[in-house]
Amino acid sequence: MKDRSPSNYYQPPHSRGADTTSSIMRDVLFALTPILIFATVYFGYRALIIVLISCATAVLSEYAWQKLSRKRVSILDCSALLTGLLVAFNLPISVPLWVPAVGAFFAIIIVKQLFGGIGRNLLNPALSAKLMLILVFPALMTEFRINGIPVYTPLYYLSEGQFEMLPSMMSCFLGVVPGDLGETSVLLILLGGIYLAARRVIDLRIPLSYIAVVFVLSYLLKGNGMYEILTGGLIFAAFFMATDYVTTPMTGVGRLVFGVGCGVLTTLLRVYGNYEIAICASILLMNLLTPLIDRFIVPKAFGKIYTNNRLHGTISGD
Amino acid sequence: MNPIHKRFNYQALISNVRDLASSVTVRVPTFRGGVQVRPDKEKTQEMTIADYMDPKEDLVYPLTDAYGNTFTALVAVGDKVQRDQIIAETEEGLPLYSSVSGTVKDIAMKLTAYADKVRSIIVENDHAYTTADRPFTPESYKELPEEEIRLRIRAAGIIEPTSKMFLDQMLQGAEASQIHTVLIDGAETEPEMSAAYRLMLEDSWRIVNGIRVLTKLFPKAEAVLCIADDKPKAIEVMGDYIDHEADHIRVEIVRCKYPQHHPLMLAETVLHEEVSDVSDLLSHGILIISVDTAIAISRAVTQGRPLQRCIVTLSGDCLESPRNYRVRIGTSVKELVENGGVPVREAAKVILGGPITGTVLQDLDVPITKSTACILLMSEESAHQMEESHCIRCGRCVAACPMGLAPYFLEKLVTKRDWKRFESSGGMTCIECGACSFVCPARRKVGISVMKGKTMINERRDLKLRAEAERYAEARFDSTPEEDER
Numbered sequence: 047m048k049d050r051s052p053s054n055y056y057q058p059p060h061s062r063g064a065d066t067t068s069s070i071m072r073d074v075l076f077a078l079t080p081i082l083i084f085a086t087v088y089f090g091y092r093a094l095i096i097v098l099i100s101c102a103t104a105v106l107s108e109y110a111w112q113k114l115s116r117k118r119v120s121i122l123d124c125s126a127l128l129t130g131l132l133v134a135f136n137l138p139i140s141v142p143l144w145v146p147a148v149g150a151f152f153a154i155i156i157v158k159q160l161f162g163g164i165g166r167n168l169l170n171p172a173l174s175a176k177l178m179l180i181l182v183f184p185a186l187m188t189e190f191r192i193n194g195i196p197v198y199t200p201l202y203y204l205s206e207g208q209f210e211m212l213p214s215m216m217s218c219f220l221g222v223v224p225g226d227l228g229e230t231s232v233l234l235i236l237l238g239g240i241y242l243a244a245r246r247v248i249d250l251r252i253p254l255s256y257i258a259v260v261f262v263l264s265y266l267l268k269g270n271g272m273y274e275i276l277t278g279g280l281i282f283a284a285f286f287m288a289t290d291y292v293t294t295p296m297t298g299v300g301r302l303v304f305g306v307g308c309g310v311l312t313t314l315l316r317v318y319g320n321y322e323i324a325i326c327a328s329i330l331l332m333n334l335l336t337p338l339i340d341r342f343i344v345p346k347a348f349g350k351i352y353t354n355n356r357l358h359g360t361i362s363g364d
Numbered sequence: 365m366n367p368i369h370k371r372f373n374y375q376a377l378i379s380n381v382r383d384l385a386s387s388v389t390v391r392v393p394t395f396r397g398g399v400q401v402r403p404d405k406e407k408t409q410e411m412t413i414a415d416y417m418d419p420k421e422d423l424v425y426p427l428t429d430a431y432g433n434t435f436t437a438l439v440a441v442g443d444k445v446q447r448d449q450i451i452a453e454t455e456e457g458l459p460l461y462s463s464v465s466g467t468v469k470d471i472a473m474k475l476t477a478y479a480d481k482v483r484s485i486i487v488e489n490d491h492a493y494t495t496a497d498r499p500f501t502p503e504s505y506k507e508l509p510e511e512e513i514r515l516r517i518r519a520a521g522i523i524e525p526t527s528k529m530f531l532d533q534m535l536q537g538a539e540a541s542q543i544h545t546v547l548i549d550g551a552e553t554e555p556e557m558s559a560a561y562r563l564m565l566e567d568s569w570r571i572v573n574g575i576r577v578l579t580k581l582f583p584k585a586e587a588v589l590c591i592a593d594d595k596p597k598a599i600e601v602m603g604d605y606i607d608h609e610a611d612h613i614r615v616e617i618v619r620c621k622y623p624q625h626h627p628l629m630l631a632e633t634v635l636h637e638e639v640s641d642v643s644d645l646l647s648h649g650i651l652i653i654s655v656d657t658a659i660a661i662s663r664a665v666t667q668g669r670p671l672q673r674c675i676v677t678l679s680g681d682c683l684e685s686p687r688n689y690r691v692r693i694g695t696s697v698k699e700l701v702e703n704g705g706v707p708v709r710e711a712a713k714v715i716l717g718g719p720i721t722g723t724v725l726q727d728l729d730v731p732i733t734k735s736t737a738c739i740l741l742m743s744e745e746s747a748h749q750m751e752e753s754h755c756i757r758c759g760r761c762v763a764a765c766p767m768g769l770a771p772y773f774l775e776k777l778v779t780k781r782d783w784k785r786f787e788s789s790g791g792m793t794c795i796e797c798g799a800c801s802f803v804c805p806a807r808r809k810v811g812i813s814v815m816k817g818k819t820m821i822n823e824r825r826d827l828k829l830r831a832e833a834e835r836y837a838e839a840r841f842d843s844t845p846e847e848d849e850r
Contacts, residue, residue: 349640
């Protein structure tokens, strides 16, 4: 879209960097595609239907909202599509088909648009949708049934302490275990994460610090590190949910604090609280703390006329 | 102008992991922040500097230059002038020279690239290039005493563009003992500009001679020639010309990251010293000059003549063969653009300066001055700009700011008109490099908002000073008539 308004045409810079909002979103979609293919192959074609319903609802609700509120329609920046995909990846295969629609609608309209649209939401839309669904329809989200037979996720066995029923670590790593659509295959998630890191889309500080803290802390508290990080969709949340730009801090140190905070909260919530919503709740709590982190952790200013980032003797009055 | 998308960026992955591990050993020194831009210099850097030294149109010499210096004309309409003759001077006596011989056609208001119409001397070229007698005899700097060297530099009227001051003023303000480092900026990290690179390859002796003059003036100082690592040939050539035993000169290779060429960033990279303002550099004992200034010093001291040419990179995707041109100061931009090669596309936008900080020229009939380094002709496709969209809070502007500011936050403060907080968050230290706007994925002009904030605060400062002056005047006016008569 060409913009010849004086501010855009006559002001520098006249050349821009390669990344645009839509190129970033498309990169993330590209990184998630192998996971989508795996989900369709392993869980069945119903996975594809769930994803389609979720994405379509997300894009249509954003389009409807922007049209009705007479704002500029921005569905071409692919952010709604990405949110729809992430909502779908947080659902198990056995949900009724209206669940992804409700989740996507909630994520886009209530969590994102009602708070001000892209860049202005306080909470991660996809994760808030998952939390809402778990709280409102706990049975649908946590009880898996494949062909009518109840199936239990590794996370369930871990939470119950039934270590002998846990699948092998290699199965958890490859993803051939029951779970939500996107969060089982650690291998593909890591590949996607490496791709995004190489394209400079995500900052590796958050996922690596999050996973490391969960590993160390759960090893110390429960004696079991490896299974904790391989199950329950932790790696998926660390790479694709906790790295959402809008809801995470803007500085490197702030992001480390965010990652560590998420790790501590996740482990504590898993040990002393509900296993299912530990990840959701911890990341959403840290999202709420992000404005505070951004307020106090500012980039290190240049030059010696600053102390504590306060300039002495301002003209504008003290 | 859109950089090619690299599908998989191994270097970015490695540097991402390296950032995370906080590696201290950096192979090539660099500064904090900045943005890695594609240099885009392949088009112009392999060709030698072409001469365009015979301008057909009239030459224009503005009497107010881009740095705020005002000159008074010493010639009148109808006078005959010669090349290297002083035609104007400032209050302090610093000269402005004519670059051609001819007749003074007019002294009138003419448009310039940096300001609206400015009073200028217009000289009609007689193409004879008769030179005025030089007041100094040619002499190697080694034979000349220090006062003579300073006198020759002053007489040549050399201006240092990065510090926006006359070189003579800079040297007068600096005691010989105070300066401990002389930095020569050969980094040139803004895309498309390759004038300094070509000068380093073609005019190497003069550059080294100019640096040697400065080391004679400041014997305790070390001279560091900073060259960015995308110019290996220049590093090699300059290394050959420097006598490593006798000279106190060394070549420092710096990472080619925008805006390394800025004096504050050079000081940070080479000396690890963070100075907040360019005018404070001298009091910290750091003298920063450009490669062109070194050549001007060499010419002024050894030949006793001013440097009245500048190297302009004529680039962009509208020309068949973009290259560097050597032009006389005062040549009109329009003439250079029309004669500078075969156009392959129509130029939709003409920019004076680099693509990141350059200004758009609406009227090409402006003179080339010492501050001109690059003219870009952009076609419709490369001038295409996407619309601004909402900030996605990605943090790229924070990572890119070389001054450690948070541009997204400063932009918000400007929108809310919170000047107190803008200033206390460091908005006034912005060096206007444009790196933040460059990286923004939402195509927001973040840097422009910060510059707007700076302008507002400066205006408020002026208003405040004026209000104080008025109050003082009022208090004085309240005096008795006898006092007033005194």
